[in-house]
Amino acid sequence: MKSRIWLSLAHMSGREQEFIQEAFDTNWVVPLGPNVNAFEKSLRDFLIGDGGLQIENEGMRIVALSAGTAALHLGLILLGVQPGDEVICQSFTFAASANPIAYLEATPVFVDSEKETWNMDPVLLEEAIKERLEKTGKLPKAIIPVHLYGMPGKMDEVMEVANCYGIPVLEDSAEALGSEYKGRKCGTFGEYGVLSFNGNKMITTSGGGALICPNEEKAKRALFYATQAREQAPHYQHEKIGYNYRMSNICAGIGRGQMFVLDEHVTRRRAIHDLYVKLLAGVKGVKVMCQPEGEGFNSNYWLTCITVEPEEAGFTREDVRLALDEENIESRPLWKPMHLQPVFKDAPYYGNGTSERLFEIGLCLPSGPTLTDEDVERVTKVVKQLSDFRF
Numbered sequence: 449m450k451s452r453i454w455l456s457l458a459h460m461s462g463r464e465q466e467f468i469q470e471a472f473d474t475n476w477v478v479p480l481g482p483n484v485n486a487f488e489k490s491l492r493d494f495l496i497g498d499g500g501l502q503i504e505n506e507g508m509r510i511v512a513l514s515a516g517t518a519a520l521h522l523g524l525i526l527l528g529v530q531p532g533d534e535v536i537c538q539s540f541t542f543a544a545s546a547n548p549i550a551y552l553e554a555t556p557v558f559v560d561s562e563k564e565t566w567n568m569d570p571v572l573l574e575e576a577i578k579e580r581l582e583k584t585g586k587l588p589k590a591i592i593p594v595h596l597y598g599m600p601g602k603m604d605e606v607m608e609v610a611n612c613y614g615i616p617v618l619e620d621s622a623e624a625l626g627s628e629y630k631g632r633k634c635g636t637f638g639e640y641g642v643l644s645f646n647g648n649k650m651i652t653t654s655g656g657g658a659l660i661c662p663n664e665e666k667a668k669r670a671l672f673y674a675t676q677a678r679e680q681a682p683h684y685q686h687e688k689i690g691y692n693y694r695m696s697n698i699c700a701g702i703g704r705g706q707m708f709v710l711d712e713h714v715t716r717r718r719a720i721h722d723l724y725v726k727l728l729a730g731v732k733g734v735k736v737m738c739q740p741e742g743e744g745f746n747s748n749y750w751l752t753c754i755t756v757e758p759e760e761a762g763f764t765r766e767d768v769r770l771a772l773d774e775e776n777i778e779s780r781p782l783w784k785p786m787h788l789q790p791v792f793k794d795a796p797y798y799g800n801g802t803s804e805r806l807f808e809i810g811l812c813l814p815s816g817p818t819l820t821d822e823d824v825e826r827v828t829k830v831v832k833q834l835s836d837f838r839f
């Protein structure tokens with residue numbers, strides 16, 4: 449049996465253990481400490497970059513947390529989401545984007561994607577806002593757009609609609625660390641942004657996430673809720689419900705080490721995507737998802753995705769998945785849209801069929817930074833063989 453090719457594996461810089469050792473040596477084995485502070489600072493430097501955006505984002509602060517899901521939850525709390533409120537969420541996403549809405553007993557309102565980036569359709573977004581206002585007499589409390597598979601969404605248009613109605617944006621950038629839109633890093637467009645450092649994301653802390661906050665004051669508020677909402681008093685005083693969401697100093701040590709390979713990971717994932725494009729060119733009915741040209745989209749290509757049009761290709765997405773599995777290669781259908789999930793079946797939905805179709809014909813291919821060019825060739829050979837068999 450040939451060795452297994454996985455969808456997305458973590459890859460270490462080699463320096464992670466130094467920072468973990470330092471934490472042990474100095475007895476900072478707690479959910480705060482020097483690694484947490486340094487990791488947050490390093491993320492902030494990365495997100496702000498050295499371009500002209502430095503001034504605009506001067507106040508930006510990062511709060512490292514136990515998971516991206518925790519960051520989404522805290523983001524919604526800081527935006528004042530209450531039971532009975534409505535929150536607009538991209539339907540085409542991982543359940544973690546939407547679950548925190550339910551934690552707060554608010555109602556998700558799902559909005560479909562446009563075809564170019566597979567992310568929130570700004571036209572449908574506006575339709576949804578107008579109709580919710582008409583039906584409920586209230587505006588949705590927040591909007592959660594996602595940069596799926598690292599592809600930046602149409603943030604100019606989404607922000608324009610959001611600003612027009614004065615609805616704050618909580619940007620789910622869990623898959624998009626290192627992606628840019630018009631020279632600006634994903635995660636920095638909304639009032640708050642979310643990152644994930646789960647095992648298969650751009651960088652890992654074994655498990656973890658971060659909330660990108662607009663200023664020090666909001667970051668302090670996030671920290672307050674992340675550490676059990678302890679009021680200032682010599683005893684333990686509580687006036688709000690808090691959470692235990694802070695990142696551990698050990699995990700942050702892994703994160704610090706990972707920051708040394710983040711740029712390398714982005715470069716490698718983009719190169720893997722380019723190789724897929726090259727090797728799959730000319731395979732009938734199979735298309736590699738590519739960013740729109742010339743509009744400032746710069747995806748990290750966290751995962752390279754293909755669509756398989758069965759009429760044209762002569763085989764289906766499922767045929768490809770099973771053929772890859774036969775060759776010991778992991779692949780996965782695109783996210784099943786939230787409006788099709790049994791758990792969200794009663795939620796309002798504004799759609800045009802885009803994400804439903806993508807779920808039927810789309811597949812994520814192995815894309816991790818540990819993948820070799822030969823691995824990519826092994827994957828594409830399977831797809832080509834299906835095609836050759838047909839024609």
Ligand SMILES: *Cc1c(COP(=O)(O)O)cnc(C)c1O
Binds near residue numbers: 517541544620623643
């Ligand atoms: C991974 C992911 C999350 C959640 O992050 P965790 O760190 O796993 O909690 C949220 N949204 C999207 C789109 C994700 O892919």
